[in-house]
Amino acid sequence: MRSIARYRQADRRLEAGAQLFRPGEQCQEIFQLVEGSAFLYTLFPDGRRQILHFVLPGAVLGFHPAQDTMTTYGVEALTDIVVAAYRVRASVLYERHPEIGMELAWLLSRDLRLAFDHLASIGRLSAPERIAHLLLELFVRYRLRWPGHRIEDLHLPLTQEHIGDATGLTGVHVSRVLHDLRKRGIIQFRYRQLCILDPDRLMELAAVDPYVLQGWVGSGPPR
Amino acid sequence: MRSIARYRQADRRLEAGAQLFRPGEQCQEIFQLVEGSAFLYTLFPDGRRQILHFVLPGAVLGFHPAQDTMTTYGVEALTDIVVAAYRVRASVLYERHPEIGMELAWLLSRDLRLAFDHLASIGRLSAPERIAHLLLELFVRYRLRWPGHRIEDLHLPLTQEHIGDATGLTGVHVSRVLHDLRKRGIIQFRYRQLCILDPDRLMELAAVDPYVLQGWVGSGPPR
DNA sequence: CGTATTCTTGACCCGCTTCAACTCAAGTGG
DNA sequence: CCACTTGAGTTGAAGCGGGTCAAGAATACG
Numbered sequence: 001m002r003s004i005a006r007y008r009q010a011d012r013r014l015e016a017g018a019q020l021f022r023p024g025e026q027c028q029e030i031f032q033l034v035e036g037s038a039f040l041y042t043l044f045p046d047g048r049r050q051i052l053h054f055v056l057p058g059a060v061l062g063f064h065p066a067q068d069t070m071t072t073y074g075v076e077a078l079t080d081i082v083v084a085a086y087r088v089r090a091s092v093l094y095e096r097h098p099e100i101g102m103e104l105a106w107l108l109s110r111d112l113r114l115a116f117d118h119l120a121s122i123g124r125l126s127a128p129e130r131i132a133h134l135l136l137e138l139f140v141r142y143r144l145r146w147p148g149h150r151i152e153d154l155h156l157p158l159t160q161e162h163i164g165d166a167t168g169l170t171g172v173h174v175s176r177v178l179h180d181l182r183k184r185g186i187i188q189f190r191y192r193q194l195c196i197l198d199p200d201r202l203m204e205l206a207a208v209d210p211y212v213l214q215g216w217v218g219s220g221p222p223r
Numbered sequence: 224m225r226s227i228a229r230y231r232q233a234d235r236r237l238e239a240g241a242q243l244f245r246p247g248e249q250c251q252e253i254f255q256l257v258e259g260s261a262f263l264y265t266l267f268p269d270g271r272r273q274i275l276h277f278v279l280p281g282a283v284l285g286f287h288p289a290q291d292t293m294t295t296y297g298v299e300a301l302t303d304i305v306v307a308a309y310r311v312r313a314s315v316l317y318e319r320h321p322e323i324g325m326e327l328a329w330l331l332s333r334d335l336r337l338a339f340d341h342l343a344s345i346g347r348l349s350a351p352e353r354i355a356h357l358l359l360e361l362f363v364r365y366r367l368r369w370p371g372h373r374i375e376d377l378h379l380p381l382t383q384e385h386i387g388d389a390t391g392l393t394g395v396h397v398s399r400v401l402h403d404l405r406k407r408g409i410i411q412f413r414y415r416q417l418c419i420l421d422p423d424r425l426m427e428l429a430a431v432d433p434y435v436l437q438g439w440v441g442s443g444p445p446r
Numbered sequence: 447c448g449t450a451t452t453c454t455t456g457a458c459c460c461g462c463t464t465c466a467a468c469t470c471a472a473g474t475g476g
Numbered sequence: 477c478c479a480c481t482t483g484a485g486t487t488g489a490a491g492c493g494g495g496t497c498a499a500g501a502a503t504a505c506g
Contacts, residue, residue, distance in 0.1 A: 024434070042343045044430050050343040065329045066336075072435050073339060094325045101324025102317050106288045108331035113289070115338040116296060120265045120273040122346050123391030127494070159452065168346030173494055175454060191452095191503075207267050211247070212295050350462070382484065396462060398485060414471090414484095 004097055007088040013080070016157070020061065020075040020083060027071050029085045030093075031061040036081030037142075037157065041165070042073045051166035053115060054078070054138060056145050060107055065090040079157050114216065122168045125207065128177050130167040133206040135187060135194060140216050152196045156189070227320055230311040236303070239380070243284065243298040243306060250294050252308045253316075254284040259304030260365075260380065264388065265296045274389035276338060277301070277361060279368050283330055288313040302380050337439065345391045348430065351400050353390040356429040358410060358417060363439050375419045379412070 011034065014020060021027045023043055033055055040052040040061075052073055055061065061075055061083070093100065114137070121133045139154055148154060160178065161171040169177075182188045186202050188195040196202060203210075234257065237243060244250045246266050256278055263275040263284075275296055278284065284298055284306070316323065337360070344356045362377055371377060383401065384394040392400075405411045409425050411418040419425060426433075 024432070040339070042339070044343075044347060048347045050346040052339045052342055063328070063332060064336075065332050066437075070434055070437075072336065094329070098322055098325050101326070101328050102321045103324070104328035105286075105324050105331055106317070108328055108335055109286060109288050112331055112335050112338060113287075113295065115335060115342060116263070116265070116275045119275055119338060119342050119345065120267075122342065123273040124267060124271045161452080170495060171453085172455090172496080175452095176494090179454080209247070211293055214289075214293075384484080393463060394485085395464080395487090399462095399487085402486080 003099055004086060004088065004093070007086040009085045009087055012083050012085055014077040014083070016077050016079050016081075018077050020077065020081075021071055023072060023074040025071055025074075027062050027064075028089070029087050030063050030090070031075075031086070032084045033057050033059045033061065034082040034084050036077065036079040038075055038077045038079075038081055039162070039166075040073050040075055049165045050168070051162060053111065053118070054141075054166075056141060058107075059111075060104065063090055063093075063104060063108075065094065078162075117212065117216075118166075121206075127167070127169055127173060128181060129205055129207060130169070131163060131174065131177050132181070132186070132202055133208065134163060134167055135189065136202055136206045136208060136213075137216055139194060139196060140213060152199075154194045156192055156194045158192060226322055227309055227311065227316070230309040232308045232310055235306050235308055237300045237306070239300050239302050239304075241300050243300065243304075244294055246295060246297040248294055248297075250285050250287075251312070252310050253286050253313070254298075254306045254308050256280050256282045256284065257305040257307050259300065259302040261298055261300045261302075261304055262385070262389075263296050263298055272388045273391070274385060276334065276341070277364075277389075279364060281330075282334075283327065286313055286316075286327065286331075288317065301385075340435065340439075341389075344429075350390070350392055350396060351404060352428055352430060353392070354386060354397065354400050355404070355409070355425055356431065357386060357390055358412065359425055359429045359431060359436075360439055362417060362419060363436060375422075377417045379415055379417045381415060 009029075012020075012031075020031065020038065023041075034057055037054060037056050038061075039054045042050050042052060044050075055075075062071065064071060117137070118134075121130050125133060135156075138156055138158075142154055142156065159171075160174040163169075164171040164174045167174070178187075178189050182197075184201075185197050186205060187197055203213075232252075235243075235254075243254065243261065246264075257280055260277060260279050261284075262277045265273050265275060267273075278298075285294065287294060340360070341357075344353050348356060358379075361379055361381075365377055365379065382394075383397040386392075387394040387397045390397070401410075401412050405420075407424075408420050409428065410420055426436075
């Protein structure tokens with residue numbers, strides 16, 4: 001994103017829980033997450049929420065070519081975050097900065113793969129399987145970005161409500177399932193601390209092939 | 224895609240029901256759908272299937288930068304189709320044909336938006352709502368591509384099994400819900416013929432805002 | 447400490463699945 | 477022209493996974 005540095009404005013800092021933009025909002029900028037993590041979500045008229053995607057540093061947010069400025073989802077900070085903001089319309093990027101097109105395509109392609117995976121999980125797996133799937137995905141992606149001390153322990157800044165909204169379940173049921181998964185010795189998730197007790201059984205439960213896992217890790221675009 | 228014409232091979236023709244490629248297969252080419260329609264799907268070890276996305280002419284298939292050749296989903300022809308095939312690896316495109324990057328980003332961005340929409344539908348809507356949502360999406364996209372004679376009638380080459388696999392339901396339940404939707408005077412779907420009886424109530428049921436619908440139609444990349 | 451979130455647990459209920467039998471249409475071949 | 481097949485759709489009965497509602501416990505926070 002070096003060639004478009006001229007459009008870059010002051011970095012923006014947001015506290016955990018704050019909105020970068022809301023669903024349906026006009027949004028004249030393109031963002032890139034620099035620090036912390038966040039999630040994309042949609043709201044339904046009756047207030048129900050679906051979390052679409054968790055984003056880590058490097059992700060591009062707000063690139064909406066077709067209708068240029070209109071967003072159909074919102075972005076909320078999961079931790080305190082820092083985002084770079086570029087005041088430029090997608091159509092201008094298209095016409096005058098084709099050199100970043102491939103980088104965008106690379107990022108979008110990875111997000112699309114994750115979205116398809118998420119979709120299949122929600123559509124066809126049971127509650128325990130979905131939760132296993134999500135936690136495994138997040139474990140792998142977070143661990144890659146922030147290598148920690150102990151191999152199997154990880155701080156995930158999620159409430160059970162988040163897990164429910166991401167998997168299409170209720171927070172109540174997530175609680176029950178997590179309890180059960182701990183009893184079965186597969187994973188433990190307490191107070192935002194995730195511990196993988198039995199990696200093999202977790203992968204089996206989540207119906208995740210090793211090579212799919214490769215895609216989550218996904219080499220970034222060549223520099 | 225003009226600048227990469229040198230990689231183009233003979234067009235491929237597939238009959239309805241044939242596989243362009245299967246999940247987990249090596250895939251050395253990048254495709255573009257020329258004629259007909261198809262769908263992306265994943266399979267689980269126990270045989271359950273989730274349809275991820277329906278693709279119409281113009282869609283790029285098999286662009287997998289991260290692991291270059293490995294696919295995590297399959298593509299099956301819904302009707303007889305024609306696809307253009309380019310024998311080139313994603314990494315070569317990245318390095319030597321950056322000029323098509325923006326076009327790819329444009330296409331991927333639209334697919335991602337559709338995937339997010341689909342995700343939210345499966346995660347948070349009831350069976351009737353999901354089916355309404357899917358059929359409305361397909362109606363809008365197909366109609367744009369193949370403007371028909373009567374406004375409210377459309378040939379959709381789907382079985383109820385397809386609808387079930389796309390919405391995360393069983394074929395049996397799709398049958399019941401369709402019966403009910405017809406009785407309520409909202410839509411009719413018999414023998415692959417979709418008829419929208421009450422557009423307003425359909426959009427309300429599917430929880431689709433008009434501007435989201437804009438995104439489905441989505442202007443292609445500027446030429 | 448006291449208060450606000452988040453999490454836990456129980457009882458009850460309903461939407462969707464499962465299984466299975468049956469209908470219906472469209473081929474196919476004798 | 478008619479038996480046989482094959483795939484899609486329909487319908488019913490029974491079961492269960494996960495939702496809902498509500499009360500209470502645990503933890504974080506000021």
